[in-house]
Amino acid sequence: MSEILFLDAARTRSALDPHRVLAAVTTALVAIGRDEVSVPPRIAAHTPHGLLGAMPGHVPGLGLAAKLVSVFADPARPGRSSHRGIVALFDETDGRPLALMDAEPLTEIRTAATATLSARALARPDVDRVAVVGTGAQARAQIALLAALDPQTPVSVAGRDPGRAGSAAALHPAGRVAVSIEEAVRGAGTVFCCTGAVRPVIDRAWLAPGTHVSSVGGSHGPELDPGTVRDATLFAEWHGAATTRPPSGAHELQDLPAGRSVTLLGSVLGGEHPGRRDDGELTLFKSTGHAALDVAAAHVADSVARAEAWGTRVAL
Incomplete structure (x- = not known):
């Protein structure tokens, strides 16, 4: 008789050690870049x-897992949806x-870890302020991870609700509330967009030369404006971010002009691509999520x- 380990939400969260998640997600991204995942x-x-x-998904050395997630309208938040689900991990042998x-x-x-790895790989080394746009669960996860990894670099948080922005900013020792998204973004070396927006919340004119933008939101529409996408060097977890239609693909990366390419973040992390080419380059990482990243995080939680x-x- 076999046994399965059940982790509720609190235990799952506690078991997701940030440093180990970063390492496992790096392994998964590199494996995606090398076409080693299934x-x-x-x-x-x-x-x-x-x-x-x-x-x-299967990632060699990390395991075999599947996520089941339901997406339904949330009556408590008109126009928003709820995401509920489970992840099952299997022995890969x-x-x-x-x-x-x-x-x-x-x-x-795992989403916050991927966005953070994109910043580590693609942002300029002299970043002295970070902006986080959004105040929901994913924005809070991003801020909490930044606090765990780098509690010194100031983080400006912007959102529609000042109260929620304040509680999100409080998750970081150097967090502060920006009076507007524009104020948060102007002068920030790295910008994390973590919104449920259906239309752009970022304007190209706000981004200084050399800024890195990491966009993980926009499941229901683009959270980045066309000018930012036009001027940036583009990176993603997988080529399907640009070649498949939403919601699997990214709204911002649809119908790119001929000659525009999207580089895999894992190819940068694995050393196959140099990433940023100069200090003035605008870089953009657009995340759509990937099952290999769920495998990586599930491996850490289980371990x-x-x-x-x-x-x-529980005995099966």
């Missing part, structure tokens, strides 16, 4: 009220189910939980 196209079953998406965990904290930190004897073991 990740089929995303599929979903639709109801009149929402959908259930399935995202399986014999197929045994190993663990079942909450998808929400896992998705938040940490087992080492700490966390979670509930």
Whole structure:
């Protein structure tokens, strides 16, 4: 009889050690860049009220996992949707189910880790201020990760609700609330966009030469303006960000002009591509998520939980 480890939301979050997640996500991104992962196209079953998406993936050395996530309208937030799901981790050698965990904290930190790795690889080394646009769960996860990794560099937080912006900024020792998105973005060396926007929240004119932009939001529409996309050197987790239609692909990367290319972040991390070419270059990382990143985070959560004897073991 086999056993499966069950981690609720709190234990999943506790088991996602930031430094280990960064390392595992780096491994997954490099594997994507080298075409070493097995990740089929995303599929979903639709109801009149929402959908259930399935995202399986295998990353050699990290494991085999699948995320099931439901996306339904949220009555408490008109125009917004709720995302609920689970991640199942399997042994990559014999197929045994190993663990079942909450998808929400896992998705938040692997997305924040990917965005952070893009900044580390592509931003100028002299960045002295960071901007975070957004105040929701993903923005808060990004700010919390920045606080864990670099509590000294100032972080300006901007959003529509000053109260939510204040509580998000408080997650970072050097966090502050900006009076507007424009004020936050102007002069920031790195800009993290983490919104649920359906139209652009960033204007190209606000971005100084050499800025790095990491955009992880915009599932329902573009959060970046065409001018920023036009002028930037483009990076993504996978080529499908530009070659598949939303929501799998990125709204901002659809129908790029002939000759425009998108470089894989994993190719930069793996040393196959130089990344930034000069200090004045505008770089843009557009994230759409990737199942290999879920595998990476699930691997960390499972390893940490087992080492700490966390979670509930259930016989199958």
